[in-house]
Amino acid sequence: MALKCIPRSLVNFISSATTTSLRAAAATKAPLCSGRRRTLLERPRTGAWPICRQAISTTTRRWFADIDDSLDLRQQDRESDGVDVCIVGGGPAGLSAAIKLKQLANEAGNEHFRVLLLEKASEIGAHILSGAVIEPSAIDELIPNWKAEENESRFEHATAATTDKMRFLTKGMAIPIPAPPQMNNHGNYIVSLNQFTKWLAERAEEVGVEVYPGFAASEVLYDSDGSVKGVATNDLGLSREGKPKESFERGMEFHARTTLFAEGCHGSLTKQVAKKFDLRRDSQPQTYALGLKEVWEVQPEKFRKGQVIHSMGYPLPADTYGGGWMYHFGDNLVSVGLVVGLDYPNPWLAPYGEFQKMKHHPLYASVLEGGKCISYGARALNEGGFQSIPKCAFPGGALIGDTAGFLNVPKIKGTHTAMRSGMLAAEATYSALNSNHEGTVFLYDYEDRLRASTIWQELKEVRNMRPSFHSPLKLYGGIMYSGLEAFLFRGRTPWTLNHSGPDHASTRSADESKKIEYPKPDGKISFDILTSVSRTGTNHEEDQPVHLHVKDWDAHAKMEFPKYKGVENRFCPAGVYEYVEDSKKELGVKFQISAQNCIHCKTCDIKDPCQDITWKTPQGGEGPKYFMT
Numbered sequence: 001m002a003l004k005c006i007p008r009s010l011v012n013f014i015s016s017a018t019t020t021s022l023r024a025a026a027a028t029k030a031p032l033c034s035g036r037r038r039t040l041l042e043r044p045r046t047g048a049w050p051i052c053r054q055a056i057s058t059t060t061r062r063w064f065a066d067i068d069d070s071l072d073l074r075q076q077d078r079e080s081d082g083v084d085v086c087i088v089g090g091g092p093a094g095l096s097a098a099i100k101l102k103q104l105a106n107e108a109g110n111e112h113f114r115v116l117l118l119e120k121a122s123e124i125g126a127h128i129l130s131g132a133v134i135e136p137s138a139i140d141e142l143i144p145n146w147k148a149e150e151n152e153s154r155f156e157h158a159t160a161a162t163t164d165k166m167r168f169l170t171k172g173m174a175i176p177i178p179a180p181p182q183m184n185n186h187g188n189y190i191v192s193l194n195q196f197t198k199w200l201a202e203r204a205e206e207v208g209v210e211v212y213p214g215f216a217a218s219e220v221l222y223d224s225d226g227s228v229k230g231v232a233t234n235d236l237g238l239s240r241e242g243k244p245k246e247s248f249e250r251g252m253e254f255h256a257r258t259t260l261f262a263e264g265c266h267g268s269l270t271k272q273v274a275k276k277f278d279l280r281r282d283s284q285p286q287t288y289a290l291g292l293k294e295v296w297e298v299q300p301e302k303f304r305k306g307q308v309i310h311s312m313g314y315p316l317p318a319d320t321y322g323g324g325w326m327y328h329f330g331d332n333l334v335s336v337g338l339v340v341g342l343d344y345p346n347p348w349l350a351p352y353g354e355f356q357k358m359k360h361h362p363l364y365a366s367v368l369e370g371g372k373c374i375s376y377g378a379r380a381l382n383e384g385g386f387q388s389i390p391k392c393a394f395p396g397g398a399l400i401g402d403t404a405g406f407l408n409v410p411k412i413k414g415t416h417t418a419m420r421s422g423m424l425a426a427e428a429t430y431s432a433l434n435s436n437h438e439g440t441v442f443l444y445d446y447e448d449r450l451r452a453s454t455i456w457q458e459l460k461e462v463r464n465m466r467p468s469f470h471s472p473l474k475l476y477g478g479i480m481y482s483g484l485e486a487f488l489f490r491g492r493t494p495w496t497l498n499h500s501g502p503d504h505a506s507t508r509s510a511d512e513s514k515k516i517e518y519p520k521p522d523g524k525i526s527f528d529i530l531t532s533v534s535r536t537g538t539n540h541e542e543d544q545p546v547h548l549h550v551k552d553w554d555a556h557a558k559m560e561f562p563k564y565k566g567v568e569n570r571f572c573p574a575g576v577y578e579y580v581e582d583s584k585k586e587l588g589v590k591f592q593i594s595a596q597n598c599i600h601c602k603t604c605d606i607k608d609p610c611q612d613i614t615w616k617t618p619q620g621g622e623g624p625k626y627f628m629t
Contacts (some may be wrong), residue, residue, distance in 0.1 A: 013561035033160045038417045050203045051161045065303075070600045078232060083114040085429060086271060088142035088217045088232055089120030091128055092193070092415050094262030095200040096142055097429075102207040104430045118228045118231070120216035124201035124622040125599055126537075127264075129293055129377040129629040130193040130415065131325055131335060132211045133161055133185055133308060136157035137454070138419035143203060153206070154535050155199045157192060157331035161185035162306030167363060169314035169324075171313075174363040180486035182411040185308050192295075193415065196423060216620035217425030220272050221253060227440040228273065228396030230255040234618055238468060242545050243328075256270050258429045259397040262422065265380045266360055266602040267403040279390040279399070285385040286604050287466070289322065292355040292573055293337035293378070294532075298371035303332045310412070313359045318475040319468070320344040321383075324358050325412070326367065333628070334367060341383060341469075343511075343608050344501040346513040350570035351603075352378075353518035360519075376535040378573035380602045381414070382407045387499060392421075392450060400425045406455055409476035410462045412481065417455045418628035422448040457495020461491030500620055507609045527577045535596055537625030538574070540596040540618055547618035548576065548595050548604060556590040556612050564609055571607045572598045577585040598622045 049437075068397040085101055087094045098117050105113035121127040142530050145151040145160055151430045164186075166179035201211050218234035230253060250390070261270050264286065274280055311324040314566075321341030328334055338358050342350040359368060382388070382405040390563065392399045407414035415446035428446035450456055465485050469478030500506065548555050560567070561579060566589075568577035574597045582590035598621045 006400060007517045012379065013328070014497050029627045033249050055365070056123055058328065074160055076250055078250050079253055080253040081116075082255045083116040083480040084256065084433060085258050085260065086254045087115065087117040087260045087262055088231055088265070089262035089403070090117055090201060090211065090402070091123070091197060091214065091262060091264050091401060091418065092200065093403075093422040094119075094260065095124075095197060095204050095416040095422070096138065096419040097260050097262065097400055098204045098209040098211075099142060099200070099207060099428035100423045101430055102204070102557070104426065111208070113379055113490070116256070117204065117209055117211050118215045118217050118233070118254065120617055120620055121212045121213055122625060123213045124199070124211065125194040125196075125198040126213075126625045127623055128193045128197050129291070129379040129626055131291075131293070131327060132190050132193045132196075132415060133327060133338065133411065133413065134189050134193075135188050135411075135413055135416040136198070138416045138423065142419065142423060144282060151200055153203065155191075155196065155200075157195050157330065158189040159191070160306055161188045161190055161308050163304070163308065165307070165309045167309065169311050169313045169361055169363065171314055172362065173312070174361070178483075179310070180410055180482065182408070182486060183310065188413075190306065190308070190327045190335070192329075192335075192628045194626050196415075197430070204337070212501070212622035214233045215252075216499065216617040217254075217269060218251070218617045220259075220269050220276075222254070222276075223396070225440060226276075227396065228259050228394065230259055231269065234617055235370070238545055240543050240545060245543070246471075254448045255503065257433055258443070259402055260425055261397060261399050261420075261428070262401045262418075263403045265382050265402045265405075266606060266615075270399060272404045273394060273399075274390060275393040277391070279392075279394065281391070283390050284384065284389045284499050286361060286382055287499050288342045288380050288503055288572065289339045289383050290342055290351045290571075290601065290603050291337060291339045291378070291381050292351060292380055293335060293629060294359075294369055295375040296336060296371045296373050296375050298334050302367050304328045304369075305335070308362070311358075311363060313475070314361060316340065316344065317349070317355050317476075319350065320346075320604060321469045321475075321478070326364060334371070336364060336368065339381070342380070343470075343500065344507040345506050345508045346516070347507050347564045347567040348513055348516040348570065349511050349607075350516070350518065352389045352529055352532075352573045353516070353570075356521055359517065359525050360548065363526055373535065374484075376532040377626050378599060378601045378603075380606055383466055384499060385409055385466055385495060386456075386459040390460070391447070393407060393446045395440050395442055395518065398425050398429075398443050398446050408458055408462060410465045411458070414553070417458075418445055420453060420455055421449050421450065422629060424453060424455075459489075462486075463491065464489075464493065464495070464497045467497040467499050471499075504607055504609050504611055507564065507607070509563045510567070511563075530597075533574050533599065536574075536599050537627065538597060538599050540598065540622045543595055544619055546593055546595045547616045548593050548598060549614040549616055550593065552589075553591045557587055557589065557612075559586070559612065560608075561587055561589060561591070567607075567609065568604065568613070571603055573601060573603065577604065 028207040167174040217231040219232040221230045223229040233251040307328045309326040338355040401418035406417035468481035471477035579589040604613045
C-alpha cells in the first residue's frame with residue numbers, strides 16, 4: 001500500500017478546525033457526555049482520511065504505510081493538548097471541581113480558561129455505582145436550584161428519604177436497634193448516582209467544561225522538575241501479546257498547569273502519584289470494602305417510597321465488618337445491596353455469595369418476591385476514614401473525592417464529601433493559577449481548606465467507629481463501642497484507634513479457616529454470577545493486553561493456591577478468576593483470567609493476599625455500562 005501524502009498545512013487545518021468545532025460544541029451546551037463526542041473523535045473505519053480520535057490536538061499527526069514489524073509504533077511521538085486544568089475521572093468529585101472552576105472563571109470574565117475532564121467509561125455515569133442516599137449540602141452550594149421546579153434543567157430523579165429503619169439480623173429474625181445519629185436521613189435524597197452524574201456532566205458542559213468520555217488516562221506525565229504536568233491516555237489497537245494491530249493508535253498527552261485526580265476508590269494513577277510523592281507517609285493504611293448492588297422493580301403493593309432500611313449481622317460472620325441496605329426510590333424501584341469489609345479473614349468467604357444469601361432473609365425477600373432484577377454491579381469503597389487520609393496536594397496536582405478516601409463510613413455517605421473536596425480543590429486551583437502564572441503550581445491552600453472544612457470535622461468525629469470492630473469482641477464489641485462514640489463521646493476522646501493493617505494481610509490460610517458452602521441460586525431472588533455479570537453491560541475487546549496484570553500465571557498459582565485454595569475466584573464479584581483442573585500442571589490446576597468479565601471494582605488489586613495482581617486501565621470506553629446504579 002502506498003503512503004498517502006497529505007500536505008502539512010492541510011493536516012494542521014483539519015486538526016485546528018476539529019479543535020474549534022469541539023470547543024464550540026461545548027460552548028453551545030451540546031450534550032456530548034452521551035457519547036456523541038466520542039463518535040466525533042474516533043477514527044473512521046473506512047474512507048480516505050484516517051483522522052484519529054485525538055484530533056482535538058494541534059500537534060501534527062505522523063502517517064504510516066503498511067505496518068513494519070521492525071518498527072515499534074509505540075515509540076512514536078504522541079499528540080498533545082494543553083489546558084489550564086485536567087481532571088481525571090467523571091464522578092461527583094471530578095464534575096464538581098470542573099463546574100466550580102468554570103463558574104469562577106466565567107464570573108471573572110475569563111472565558112478562555114480551559115477545564116478538560118477525562119472519563120474512562122464510554123459515557124458519563126457508566127462506571128458509577130453507589131447506594132445511594134445523598135446529603136444535599138454540597139450540591140445545594142454548587143447548584144442551588146438543582147431541584148427547583150422553575151429550573152428547566154433541574155435533576156428530576158431525587159426521591160426524598162421519608163423513614164429510617166435499622167435492623168440486626170439473625171438467620172430468621174430482624175431485630176430493631178437504634179440507629180446512630182449519623183444515619184438520620186431526614187432531608188436527604190435517594191438517587192441513582194449513575195443518573196446523577198450524567199446530569200452533572202450536562203451542567204458541566206453548559207458552563208464550558210470540555211467533557212471527554214471514552215478516554216482512559218493510563219500514565220502520569222512529569223515535568224523536568226518532577227512535578228506532574230498531565231496525563232496520557234493508553235494506546236489503542238494492541239493485540240493480546242502487546243503488538244500493534246492495523247487499528248493501532250498512539251495514546252494522547254494532556255498537559256495542564258494543574259491535574260486533579262478524581263478516579264474514585266483505589267485509582268490506578270493515584271497509586272502512582274502516592275508512591276512517587278510518598279503521600280501516605282503520615283497516614284495509616286487505607287482499608288476497603290466491597291459494595292454489591294442490585295436494582296429491582298418490585299410489586300406496587302410492596303413499594304414504600306422514600307423508605308431507607310439498613311441491616312447488620314446475618315449473613316456475615318462476627319469477624320467480618322459489613323451490612324445491607326434497601327432503599328425505595330423512583331417508581332416501584334428498590335436498591336438492595338451488601339457491603340463487605342475487605343479485611344475479612346476467611347478466604348472461603350465470597351462476598352457475592354453472601355449477598356445472594358442475604359436477599360433470602362425475610363426482611364429482604366418479602367419485598368423482592370415477585371419483582372424483577374434489572375441491574376447489578378459492584379465496586380470497592382474506602383473505609384479508612386480520618387486515619388487514612390493521605391497528603392492530598394503535590395507539585396502540579398491534587399487528589400479529590402473517593403480517590404483520597406473521604407467516605408464517612410458510619411454515615412454511609414461519601415457523595416457530599418467527594419463533591420465538597422472537588423469544590424475546595426477548584427477554589428484553591430483557580431486562586432493558585434491566578435497568582436502564579438509561571439512555574440510549578442502547588443496547592444497548599446487546598447490542604448488548608450480541607451482541614452478547615454466540614455469534611456475534616458465529620459470524619460474526625462467518627463474516626464474510631466470502624467477500627468473498633470477489630471476488638472476481641474468483633475462485631476458485638478464494635479457495635480457497643482460505636483454506640484458510645486455516636487451518642488456519648490462524639491469524637492471528643494483523646495485517643496485514635498488504629499486500623500489493623502492492609503486488608504490483604506488479614507487473610508488467613510484456607511486450612512485454618514472454616515469452609516463455607518453457598519446454596520444454589522433459585523433464579524428468582526438469587527442468581528448465578530454470570531447471570532449477574534450479564535446485567536452490567538460489561539464489554540471488553542478480547543484481542544487486547546489483559547488489563548489485570550499478573551507477571552507469571554503459573555508462578556502466581558504456585559504462590560497462592562496451596563495456601564488460599566482459590567481465594568481469587570471467591571473475592572471477585574464478576575467471575576474473572578478461576579482455577580481449572582489441568583493434569584499437566586504441577587498443582588493439578590491452572591490459573592486463568594477472563595478479563596472480559598471485569599467490572600472494574602478493583603477488589604483483586606486490594607485483596608489478593610500476595611499482592612500479585614495489578615489492575616490497570618483497559619482501552620477507553622470499555623468495562624461495565626451500568627444502568628440505574
